[in-house]
Amino acid sequence: MSALAREQLPALSPRRWHDPAAWSTTADVFAILIAVALPWSTSLASISAAAFLVSMAPFFDVRAFLRSLQRPVCALPIALLALALAGTLWSNVSWAERFYAVGPSTKFLMLPVLFYHFERSARGRQVFIAFLASCAALMAMSWIVAFDPRLALKSGAEYGVPVKNYIDQSQEFALCAVALAYPVIGLLRARRIWPATLLAALSLSFVVNMLFVSVSRTALVTIPLMLAVFALLHLKWRSIVIIGCATAVLGGLAWATSPPLRRTTATFLRDYQLYKERNIPTSIGLRLMFWEKSLRFISEAPLFGHGTGSIRALFEEDAVGQFGAAAEVVANPHNQTLSVGIQWGAIGIVLLFAMWLVHLSLFRGEGLAAWIGLMVVLQNIFTSAFNSHLFDFNEGWMYVLGVGIAGSMVLAARSQASVARESAGP
Numbered sequence: 001m002s003a004l005a006r007e008q009l010p011a012l013s014p015r016r017w018h019d020p021a022a023w024s025t026t027a028d029v030f031a032i033l034i035a036v037a038l039p040w041s042t043s044l045a046s047i048s049a050a051a052f053l054v055s056m057a058p059f060f061d062v063r064a065f066l067r068s069l070q071r072p073v074c075a076l077p078i079a080l081l082a083l084a085l086a087g088t089l090w091s092n093v094s095w096a097e098r099f100y101a102v103g104p105s106t107k108f109l110m111l112p113v114l115f116y117h118f119e120r121s122a123r124g125r126q127v128f129i130a131f132l133a134s135c136a137a138l139m140a141m142s143w144i145v146a147f148d149p150r151l152a153l154k155s156g157a158e159y160g161v162p163v164k165n166y167i168d169q170s171q172e173f174a175l176c177a178v179a180l181a182y183p184v185i186g187l188l189r190a191r192r193i194w195p196a197t198l199l200a201a202l203s204l205s206f207v208v209n210m211l212f213v214s215v216s217r218t219a220l221v222t223i224p225l226m227l228a229v230f231a232l233l234h235l236k237w238r239s240i241v242i243i244g245c246a247t248a249v250l251g252g253l254a255w256a257t258s259p260p261l262r263r264t265t266a267t268f269l270r271d272y273q274l275y276k277e278r279n280i281p282t283s284i285g286l287r288l289m290f291w292e293k294s295l296r297f298i299s300e301a302p303l304f305g306h307g308t309g310s311i312r313a314l315f316e317e318d319a320v321g322q323f324g325a326a327a328e329v330v331a332n333p334h335n336q337t338l339s340v341g342i343q344w345g346a347i348g349i350v351l352l353f354a355m356w357l358v359h360l361s362l363f364r365g366e367g368l369a370a371w372i373g374l375m376v377v378l379q380n381i382f383t384s385a386f387n388s389h390l391f392d393f394n395e396g397w398m399y400v401l402g403v404g405i406a407g408s409m410v411l412a413a414r415s416q417a418s419v420a421r422e423s424a425g426p
Contacts, residue, residue, distance in 0.1 A: 027055040028123040031114075035131035035401060039138045039172050040163050042393050049110065056117060065116050073362055073407060074115055076355040077108035083351060084308050087344050091307025101309030101331075101343070104391035107400050114404025119412045124405045128179075128372060131401070135176045136202060138162070138169065139209050146213045160213035167387070168394040170216030175379055175398065177206035178226045182371040222382040226375060287334050287386065289326060293318055294338040298345065305345035314342065332391075336384030339391065352390075356381055362407050369409035376402030 030052035037044035068074055084105040088098040118124045145152045146160040153162050161169055180203035187196035210219055297306065297314050306314060312331035319327045333339055340348040356377060363373040380389055380399045389395035 021059075023055055023058045024117075024121060027052055027117060028121055028126070030055055031117075031127050031401075031405070032123070032130045034397075035127045036134045038131065038394065038397055038401070039134050039169075042164075045397060053110075053113065056113070065112070068116050069112055071115075072354075072358045073403075074112035076351060076358055077111045080348070080351050080355065081105045081108045083344050083348055087305065087308035087348075089307070090304060091310050091343075093307075093309050093313045097309040097312075098307070099309075101311075104393075104396065107396050110400050111404045114400070115408045115411070118405050118408035119415075124369065124409045127401070127405050132176055132180075135172045135206070139173060139206060142169065142209055142213055158214065160209070164394065166214040166216055167218065168392075169214060170210055170219040171379070171383065171389075171395055171398065173206040173210055174216075174219045174223050174226075175375060175402075177203045177210075178223065178230065178379075179372050179375050181227070181230050182368060186368075218383050218386050221386075222379060225382050226378055229374075229378060286328055289328065290315075290330060290333040291335060291338060294333040294335065294342055298338070298341040301345055303345045303347065305341065305343045305348060308343050311339065311342050332388050334387050336388045336390055339388040359403050359407070362403075362410060365410070367410070367413065369406045369413070373403055373406030373410065376406065 030048050033048040034045050034052065037048055069078065081102075084102045088095070088102065091098050141151075141153075141162045142160045145162045149159070151162070154164075158166050160166075163169075180199050184196050184200045184203065187193075187199065207223075210216065210223075293315065300306075311333065312329060315329045315331075319329050333342065337349055337352065340352050344351075359377045360374070363370045363377065376399060380395065383389050383395065387395070390399060
């Protein structure tokens, strides 16, 4: 084995097989591999996550981990998973469907593990850098595939989408674009012009790709909201007005020069009219229909819901005798709150919003880690109005990685600051 390989996976060296520090470094490497793989492959990301958990076993402190579970940031995700498991008891679908529906919630188990590990590791930032670099490579590939679709890594690929789908790709690019705003402003205030320019160019390149190559309606709605939060938290009113005017001008130019943007925006009104006037199952029309039916399902079992995995069966039962959009059957109502409410009622909704609020409160304050964590949670909340993103693979793992690692970095920094204050004395 080469010296580089031994350095990257130190726990594999026979002499260091029992060294906890070597295994901790190996766990860091696998966490980085999760971030690198996530934009490209669900299989590689899953394998890396499993390897991360296995590599933690030799140095895992069970008592310390159990103590960490008492914190709400860890306890609430576990409570959601526990509710999903409990919900199998009062569901009316087959047991196979019940346990299949539990699957998307199991990723919440990784959150407390990430909190436990990265409070003790100093490599959290490398995980975020790896994710940014991987997304930048995906963006370059997206441009290549836009010019030559034959180079896509999957058959039947969408325009400018080399792997997976345009929703996953847009969510990754949107998060990277907005997260880079914080270091750009910090570098400009420190008068480090060239690094700030390079990061600003990278951020803008993500936005340009979303405007001219693969346009997501969800991203069009959520990016302005995330930027508004950034402006209110980190800019003065004069800067907000100037940037707002510049954004309006650039938005007008993008509208005039981007046919994909105009086509995507035009579908909002057209899809609604086709659904309302002709009962044609368009994207917006179907969402409205799903939401309307979902609210009715929730009203039928408001406290505990219909049980885990019950969504498809409810839509199938309601579609009997219907036609057009009303006859569509789904297992996902395209709204996180409704998905939780149908299955686990008001109890599930309370737990979901409690988790979001606790994670938001964790990222109050300054610092890059707090900013990244805040944007991860806000993006998930905003986009979950249109999708069940916590239960989706890509977006769910973005939330778990972002909150788990950024949150642990914030907690570690606060702990160090507290120790420093105690050492300084009165």
